[in-house]
Amino acid sequence: MSTGTAMPNRERFLAICRNERPGDFAIIDWFHRCWPETIERWIGEGAPEDIRDQDARNRYFGFEHLNALQEIISEHNRADLKDSSFSAPPIVPAFEVKVISEDERHRVETTPGGQTVEVSKEFPGRMPKYLDHPVKDRASWNEYKKRLDPDTPERWPSDWDAFVEKTNSQDAPTMLLIEGFFGSLREWTGMERLLYMFYDDPGLVEDMMEQVLYLALGVVRRATRDLRIDCVRFWEDMAFKSGPLISPESVESLMLPRYKQVIDLLRSNGTDVIHIDSDGNVNELIPLWLETGINFPWPLEVAAHMDVVALRKKYGRDIILSGGIDKRILTRGKDAIRSEVMSKVPFLVETGAYFPCLDHAVPPDISLEDFCYYLNLVREIGGRAALPE
Amino acid sequence: MADYLSTLSEAVQKGDQHLAAETVSEALGAGVAPETILHQALIPSIQALGEHFKNGTVYLPQILVSTRAMRRGVDLLRPHLGEADTSKRGTVVIGTAEGDMHDIGKNLVKIMLEANGFKVLDMGEDVSADAFAAAAQEANADIVAVSALLTTTMVRIPDIMNALDRVGLGERVKVMIGGAPTTRDFADEVGAVGFADDCASAVDETVRLMELGLKEAAR
Numbered sequence: 001m002s003t004g005t006a007m008p009n010r011e012r013f014l015a016i017c018r019n020e021r022p023g024d025f026a027i028i029d030w031f032h033r034c035w036p037e038t039i040e041r042w043i044g045e046g047a048p049e050d051i052r053d054q055d056a057r058n059r060y061f062g063f064e065h066l067n068a069l070q071e072i073i074s075e076h077n078r079a080d081l082k083d084s085s086f087s088a089p090p091i092v093p094a095f096e097v098k099v100i101s102e103d104e105r106h107r108v109e110t111t112p113g114g115q116t117v118e119v120s121k122e123f124p125g126r127m128p129k130y131l132d133h134p135v136k137d138r139a140s141w142n143e144y145k146k147r148l149d150p151d152t153p154e155r156w157p158s159d160w161d162a163f164v165e166k167t168n169s170q171d172a173p174t175m176l177l178i179e180g181f182f183g184s185l186r187e188w189t190g191m192e193r194l195l196y197m198f199y200d201d202p203g204l205v206e207d208m209m210e211q212v213l214y215l216a217l218g219v220v221r222r223a224t225r226d227l228r229i230d231c232v233r234f235w236e237d238m239a240f241k242s243g244p245l246i247s248p249e250s251v252e253s254l255m256l257p258r259y260k261q262v263i264d265l266l267r268s269n270g271t272d273v274i275h276i277d278s279d280g281n282v283n284e285l286i287p288l289w290l291e292t293g294i295n296f297p298w299p300l301e302v303a304a305h306m307d308v309v310a311l312r313k314k315y316g317r318d319i320i321l322s323g324g325i326d327k328r329i330l331t332r333g334k335d336a337i338r339s340e341v342m343s344k345v346p347f348l349v350e351t352g353a354y355f356p357c358l359d360h361a362v363p364p365d366i367s368l369e370d371f372c373y374y375l376n377l378v379r380e381i382g383g384r385a386a387l388p389e
Numbered sequence: 390m391a392d393y394l395s396t397l398s399e400a401v402q403k404g405d406q407h408l409a410a411e412t413v414s415e416a417l418g419a420g421v422a423p424e425t426i427l428h429q430a431l432i433p434s435i436q437a438l439g440e441h442f443k444n445g446t447v448y449l450p451q452i453l454v455s456t457r458a459m460r461r462g463v464d465l466l467r468p469h470l471g472e473a474d475t476s477k478r479g480t481v482v483i484g485t486a487e488g489d490m491h492d493i494g495k496n497l498v499k500i501m502l503e504a505n506g507f508k509v510l511d512m513g514e515d516v517s518a519d520a521f522a523a524a525a526q527e528a529n530a531d532i533v534a535v536s537a538l539l540t541t542t543m544v545r546i547p548d549i550m551n552a553l554d555r556v557g558l559g560e561r562v563k564v565m566i567g568g569a570p571t572t573r574d575f576a577d578e579v580g581a582v583g584f585a586d587d588c589a590s591a592v593d594e595t596v597r598l599m600e601l602g603l604k605e606a607a608r
Contacts, residue, residue, distance in 0.1 A: 037541075105515070120490055120515055127538065129490040129514045191493050196457075198450040199404055240494065241569060242587040247448040279569070284445070303570045328540055328570055363540045 009064065010230055013173035017231070017273045017296070017320050022352030025382055027375065029054060029063035030175070031298065031322050031357035036125045037364035045368040061375060062387055065172040068233070071163060073155045074219040075177035075235055076187070081112050085124055088113035089187050090179055090215065091147035092154050095134075113187060114144070135188040138204055144188060145211050150218025164226045173230040175275070176223050178216050178262065180236035181209045181255045182246065183278075191245070198246060206254065213258045220262060224269035231273040232266055234259070234294065239280030241304045248284050256292045263293040273320065279360065280304045286311070290318055299323035299360040306359070309344055312351050321348060322355040325374075330358070330366045334373055341377045349381055390421050394430040397462065401434035404454025406461045413462040423469035426462070435459050435504045439589040449497070452588070456504040477508035479599045482524045483534040484512030485568075486549075489542035494568055497588040498534060505592045518545065522552035525562050532583065532598050534591070537568040547579045560605075563598040567591060 007015070015021045039057075043049050050056035058065055070079040076087040081094060088094050094112035101108045108118050114134030120126060135141045149155075157163035167174060185208050186194050197205050223229060238245050263274055275296035276289060281304040282297060289297065300306040300323040308324025329340040348354040356378045362371065376386045393416035400408035416426055438455050441447035481502055485495050492514050499509050510528045512520060525533050533553065537543035546566055553559045565583025566576050576584035583598045585591035 118490060118514075120488060123488055126488070127491045129492050192453065192496065195450040195453050199454045240587065242590075243445060243448075245449050247450075250448075250450075301569070303572060331540070365541050365544070 009171045010173050010228075013066075014230055014273065016355070017353060019317050019320075019353040023349060023382075024352075025349050025354055025356055026064040027062060027378060028066045028322075028355050028357065029058050030066040030068055031355055032061070032063055032362060034362040035364050037123070038362050038366065041364050042368040042371070047368055060387075061372075062379065062384075066175055066231075067167065067170055067172040068175045068177055069167065069223070069227070070177065071157045072176070072219065072223060074215070074223075075179045075233070076113075076184075077177055077235075084112055085119070086111040086113065086115075086117070086128075089184050090155070091144070092149070092152045093147065115187075130190055133188060133190040133193065135208070136193065138201075138207075141188075141204060141208060145208075148211050148215050150215050150222070155219075156222070160226070168226075168228050174228060175231040175233055176220070176227075176229045176271075178219065178232055178234050179212055180234040180238070180276070180278075181212050181258050182238040183236040184212055185209070186237070195245070198250065209254060209258055213261060216262045217265060220265050220269075224266070224271070229266070229269070229271045231275055231296070232262075232271055233275040233277060236276055236278040237280075238278050239282045239285065239304070241281055243281050243283070244285050245280075248288060251285060251288055256288060259289075259292045259294060267293065275320075281306060286315070286319070290315065296320040296322070299358070301359045302326035303328065303359075309347055312348055312354075317353065320353045320355075322357050323359045325356065325358050327358040327360060327363060327366065330370050330374055334370070337370060337374050338377060341374060341381075345378055345381050390416075390419075390425070393419065393421055394426070397426065397430040398434045401431060401455050401458045401462070402438060404451055404458050406454070406458040409458040410461045410465060413465045417465070417469060423466045424471070427466055427470065431459050431462050431466075432506065439501065439505070439592055442587070442589040443593075452497075452501070456500050459504050478506040479531040479595065480508045480510065480528055481532045481534050481595060482510045482512060482521060482528055482530040484516035484521060484524075484536070485514040486535050486537040486542040486545045487515055487517050488545065489537050489539055489568075490514045491536075491538035494538070494588075495534075495536040498536070498567065498585070498591040501588040501592050502534075502595060505595075507595060518548035518552035521549045522556045522558065525553060525558055526556050530562055531602055532563050532565055532595060534565045534567070534583075534595075535581075537566065537571060540570045543568065543570050543575065546581060550580055561602065563602060565591065565594055565598060 016024055039052055051060050070077050073090045073092055076089050081088055095114040097110055097112060099109045105121055106118050107121055110116050115130055116132035117128035117130055119128040135144050273296060274294045276294050277298055279301055300308050308321055326340055329336050345356050372387055393412055397412045400412055438447055442452055483495055483499055485492060499511055502509050510524060512524055521533050535546055535549055550564055553562055563583055564581040566581045567585045573584045583594045585594045
């Protein structure tokens with residue numbers, strides 16, 4: 001990795017986040033996650049086969065590593081299920097996976113998260129159709145919540161001391177993953193059922209959020225006791241194209257006080273870079289998030305009317321930005337890619353606290369050549385050498 | 390009568406399905422015409438809610454519980470309504486594009502279209518272009534509504550227009566698209582006349598496409 005600076009990467013990451021290094025940026029691997037189909041396409045187009053491995057991919061594309069602590073089962077990105085077709089909320093134990101039925105095109109199966117899904121056999125990596133969810137009512141919730149205890153030993157790496165030593169000695173920024181107060185509930189109940197619950201059984205919604213809080217506080221307490229945590233990510237996915245899935249008033253009354261408890265604990269341990277993953281149009285949510293200390297939204301989808309440049313102009317130094325480069329443009333040729341990148345990246349790099357990346361994971365309709373062209377444009381803006389041919 | 394209608398409007402706006410059902414029953418018992426209940430209370434309430442949703446003053450949970458309350462009322466009214474009031478405003482075949490299993494947006498559009506008086510034939514997910522065309526033909530559909538979550542599945546939308554052409558429906562049946570990566574520009578690019586950003590806009594767009602179809606038929 002060539003950063004052009006002697007500053008250790010962890011310090012440099014935090015300095016970029018705190019807008020102490022305008023003009024500098026990191027091209028982070030976590031923000032350039034790819035669909036499995038994308039990787040296979042690129043190998044077919046001449047990339048080395050070892051790019052299936054993240055370290056090799058980082059070397060090939062010049063990504064800098066963000067060490068997301070997936071070994072701790074605290075969010076749906078969890079190392080213990082990395083070979084599964086499905087992620088699962090941070091339940092311990094996970095559910096057994098069973099195939100229920102299949103035909104020529106589709107397969108119905110259960111997931112480690114306890115859902116029943118129908119998947120396309122042709123595109124197994126794509127989002128499935130959800131047929132059933134494990135939490136339907138109070139009785140099923142009371143059973144399910146037993147899997148959400150922060151103190152379950154299997155939630156933590158078995159050789160904790162070795163894990164701590166390895167993590168703290170790495171020169172890569174460290175990100176603790178935490179489940180959000182909406183996204184996790186939706187995974188447990190299904191979206192429609194959850195949205196009805198906000199009216200039909202708000203007490204149950206609050207009870208589920210309390211469990212998320214209990215889990216988050218337990219995870220943060222133990223993790224921050226021994227680990228140096230540079231950044232924390234909440235996973236929410238709580239907006240669609242036109243706006244949030246629930247009202248800002250509901251966010252304010254139900255979610256903000258709980259975020260605040262987690263963030264207060266994090267801040268008391270020196271962690272103030274609070275990242276949030278929510279697709280869709282989050283314009284109404286950003287001021288609420290900033291108010292509570294969540295200062296780093298991603299992916300800022302252009303198709304959902306998110307404008308990363310406008311966000312910088314509106315929120316100035318209060319916000320750390322990543323995403324916002326329209327992934328759809330990367331299929332439209334070099335002129336379009338240049339126009340998209342040059343209309344955003346130079347301004348954002350100059351104003352600081354920015355990590356260039358597309359507005360979500362890299363889909364398989366983007367060719368290797370066009371992806372490298374995009375990366376090289378970004379590198380050029382930062383005065384870095386082009387990727388090797 | 391006015392009391393019944395205002396209570397019913399309030400019940401729908403608040404999403405109180407029990408109050409909606411109770412009020413419809415009471416109003417019918419008191420001799421209020423079922424057509425009046427439908428056209429002066431239920432439909433205007435849900436239309437108003439759609440406007441509030443587009444303006445950002447109402448959010449999805451309220452849309453869901455309000456449409457549920459409306460459905461309760463309509464179910465009680467149906468046996469009392471004449472042919473003219475139970476006929477639909479138009480027929481929409483809806484589904485997700487081939488390769489796309491994500492159904493949430495499609496389901497919300499379906500709920501809103503049905504609440505607004507459209508007949509909706511739900512083809513489900515991962516629907517081939519030929520299946521859309523066959524369903525449109527069989528249902529004598531006015532509109533085919535296609536949802537795509539992914540950049541890799543939205544490119545299948547032109548196949549649907551081609552399939553409609555093949556069965557001779559390309560001119561008459563309008564295609565409306567929606568979903569995370571889609572835009573009006575993309576709709577224009579692929580020749581889909583309809584586009585909606587969300588479930589409330591989808592109702593407006595369906596109405597617009599129905600009017601467009603009527604105008605074209607009159608020429």
